[in-house]
Amino acid sequence: MSEELKKDTEERSLNFLEEIIEEDLRTGKYSSIVTRFPPEPNGYLHIGHASSICLNFGLTKKYPGYTNLRFDDTNPVTEDTEYVESIKEDVKWLGFEWKHERYASDYFDTLHGYAVKLIEKGLAYVDDSTSEEMAAMKGTPTEPGRNSSFRDRTVDENLDLFARMKNGEFPDGSRTLRAKIDMAHTNMLMRDPVLYRIKHAHHHRTGDKWCIYPMYDFAHGQSDSIEEVTHSICTMEFVPHRELYDWLIARLEIYPSHQYEFARRNINYTVTSKRKLLQLVTDNHVTGWDDPRMPTISGLRRRGYTPDSIRDFCERIGVAKRDNLVDVGLLEFCVREHLNKIAQRRMVVFDPVKVILTNYTGDGELLSTENNPENPEGGIRSLSFNRELLIERDDFMENPPKKYFRLAPGQMVRLKSAYIIRCDEVIKDGNGQVTALHCTYIPESKSGADTSGINVKGTLHWVNAADAVEVEVREYDRLFRVENPADEEGDFKEYLNPDSLKTVIGFAETSLKEATTADRFQFLRKGYYCLDRDSKDGKLIFNRTVTLKDGWKKA
RNA sequence: UGAGCUAUGGUGUAACGGUAGCACUACAGAUUUUGGUUCUGUCUGUCUAGGUUCGAAUCCUAGUAGCUCAACCA
Numbered sequence: 001m002s003e004e005l006k007k008d009t010e011e012r013s014l015n016f017l018e019e020i021i022e023e024d025l026r027t028g029k030y031s032s033i034v035t036r037f038p039p040e041p042n043g044y045l046h047i048g049h050a051s052s053i054c055l056n057f058g059l060t061k062k063y064p065g066y067t068n069l070r071f072d073d074t075n076p077v078t079e080d081t082e083y084v085e086s087i088k089e090d091v092k093w094l095g096f097e098w099k100h101e102r103y104a105s106d107y108f109d110t111l112h113g114y115a116v117k118l119i120e121k122g123l124a125y126v127d128d129s130t131s132e133e134m135a136a137m138k139g140t141p142t143e144p145g146r147n148s149s150f151r152d153r154t155v156d157e158n159l160d161l162f163a164r165m166k167n168g169e170f171p172d173g174s175r176t177l178r179a180k181i182d183m184a185h186t187n188m189l190m191r192d193p194v195l196y197r198i199k200h201a202h203h204h205r206t207g208d209k210w211c212i213y214p215m216y217d218f219a220h221g222q223s224d225s226i227e228e229v230t231h232s233i234c235t236m237e238f239v240p241h242r243e244l245y246d247w248l249i250a251r252l253e254i255y256p257s258h259q260y261e262f263a264r265r266n267i268n269y270t271v272t273s274k275r276k277l278l279q280l281v282t283d284n285h286v287t288g289w290d291d292p293r294m295p296t297i298s299g300l301r302r303r304g305y306t307p308d309s310i311r312d313f314c315e316r317i318g319v320a321k322r323d324n325l326v327d328v329g330l331l332e333f334c335v336r337e338h339l340n341k342i343a344q345r346r347m348v349v350f351d352p353v354k355v356i357l358t359n360y361t362g363d364g365e366l367l368s369t370e371n372n373p374e375n376p377e378g379g380i381r382s383l384s385f386n387r388e389l390l391i392e393r394d395d396f397m398e399n400p401p402k403k404y405f406r407l408a409p410g411q412m413v414r415l416k417s418a419y420i421i422r423c424d425e426v427i428k429d430g431n432g433q434v435t436a437l438h439c440t441y442i443p444e445s446k447s448g449a450d451t452s453g454i455n456v457k458g459t460l461h462w463v464n465a466a467d468a469v470e471v472e473v474r475e476y477d478r479l480f481r482v483e484n485p486a487d488e489e490g491d492f493k494e495y496l497n498p499d500s501l502k503t504v505i506g507f508a509e510t511s512l513k514e515a516t517t518a519d520r521f522q523f524l525r526k527g528y529y530c531l532d533r534d535s536k537d538g539k540l541i542f543n544r545t546v547t548l549k550d551g552w553k554k555a
Numbered sequence: 556u557g558a559g560c561u562a563u564g565g566u567g568u569a570a571c572g573g574u575a576g577c578a579c580u581a582c583a584g585a586u587u588u589u590g591g592u593u594c595u596g597u598c599u600g601u602c603u604a605g606g607u608u609c610g611a612a613u614c615c616u617a618g619u620a621g622c623u624c625a626a627c628c629a
Contacts, residue, residue: 329566
């Protein structure tokens with residue numbers, strides 16, 4: 001094989017997780033793998049989760065095995081079935097299928113048994129300290145902590161107290177079950193971590209069955225183990241948890257799942273923290289979790305992003321362990337690339353100026369145009385053309401600069417899929433505002449049958465003034481004015497972009513009346529758009545997904 | 556000031572001791588009935604200092620910088 005050919009057929013290099021898995025498969029450690037996507041149902045999924053979803057599900061698509069969807073629902077006061085439903089919808093929409101739908105709460109009985117086992121082994125104890133006392137005894141990263149005075153209770157006493165915690169004999173916060181590890185450990189998480197706490201709260205799945213709930217560290221790894229997850233993939237902030245994860249699995253003598261960490265993906269000009277996103281929603285800076293400006297999956301979906309483009313984005317940014325801030329421009333590139341292939345072309349004029357074809361004597365005519373020049377199978381549609389048309393105000397200049405390809409006095413342009421026209425006269429009102437352009441059209445220049453021999457540089461989009469449909473268009477821009485709002489001084493909300501939404505009126509070709517929310521459009525020379533679900537009969541509302549790249553910037 | 560993690564163009568990611576590559580961005584040109592698309596080309600990088608080696612982004616040593624850890628959150 002020649003060098004060239006070899007290079008062509010060579011596979012894309014592996015990321016560090018794929019390397020680990022291929023090694024595990026090669027050595028026979030596993031013959032197939034199990035991963036899981038473990039959201040807490042206390043908020044909506046965002047683009048950062050998409051990265052994790054693509055990773056976990058992508059790995060078991062590439063290698064033998066499967067992925068579970070597991071809800072980490074160990075804190076009943078913040079969790080809700082509303083979130084469960086939205087999460088399932090988002091994962092499906094992204095194009096992935098889970099093997100089993102599981103809940104940490106499915107394992108509450110087993111987990112309780114594990115806790116008893118730990119107590120019996122002398123590795124856990126009931127502590128009566130308040131959370132303030134515990135915090136005071138915990139030490140700091142640079143100073144060791146102190147043992148609780150309850151640390152040396154007997155096994156029987158612990159068993160009894162834990163049973164009474166479970167039976168609801170004690171109020172919230174009065175006692176906890178803690179692992180007995182080492183209060184001087186350099187890893188703060190190993191300083192006798194809390195395993196169970198008392199919460200007399202209604203759980204979205206187990207109802208009022210329990211009044212004690214396991215902490216993350218006593219639920220997550222154990223759930224992985226119960227499901228025999230081979231590769232438990234999480235973000236870097238869980239690195240210190242791994243030591244406890246392994247400690248618990250070893251003492252419990254259960255299936256040894258292993259945790260691997262990658263750096264969460266950050267994107268500039270937005271925030272991806274559930275807490276911050278929730279604030280934007282509750283403070284009404286956006287209209288909801290699915291506001292098209294939100295980096296949530298539901299927001300991106302409503303904005304017009306396709307699942308393919310999001311998957312492509314996640315693939316392109318890859319996965320590693322270093323801090324990062326991905327340029328949102330890459331996300332935009334991915335959606336443009338996909339939409340360019342599938343979007344139906346339409347013409348919409350946003351800030352119209354009237355063109356009157358002084359030599360057009362007909363009653364109007366129907367012209368034909370392609371729906372997508374990238375895809376001949378997209379078919380054609382017809383456009384109504386007549387003596388009075390609307391073009392974009394900034395497609396005309398009275399005193400144009402040298403490389404201006406659009407309309408100007410005496411200058412000619414092509415009207416897309418129609419005729420070449422020449423501007424003869426500019427009509428203005430008392431304020432000097434242009435109100436109409438008198439033009440002549442070249443009859444022999446009809447699109448597809450041009451015998452005029454005239455070559456023009458510019459092609460403009462247009463609509464027929466008589467039957468143009470008025471539509472509302474929501475033009476979205478980045479939510480924040482700064483690259484990394486979380487990094488700035490003060491409240492992140494001070495850095496919101498005041499111009500993140502501009503609502504304008506457009507004049508659309510009539511075929512847009514048939515638009516549905518499933519359609520994707522390119523408004524010629526403008527951008528990609530989709531119909532918003534706020535549309536009602538007779539009032540069409542479009543969201544701008546992303547602008548077209550603009551190769552022409554005025555100096 | 557303890558422990559852990561991470562350092563490669565503007566951004567993201569490769570190179571597994573042997574020519575620092577790919578993508579995005581930016582810029583230039585060609586094509587174009589979308590100043591879109593497509594095509595071609597160009598610029599920009601191994602945190603620092605020593606060491607090992609014929610040869611170091613890669614191995615060693617010492618620094619430096621960034622991030623993480625003191626919820627009965629996950």
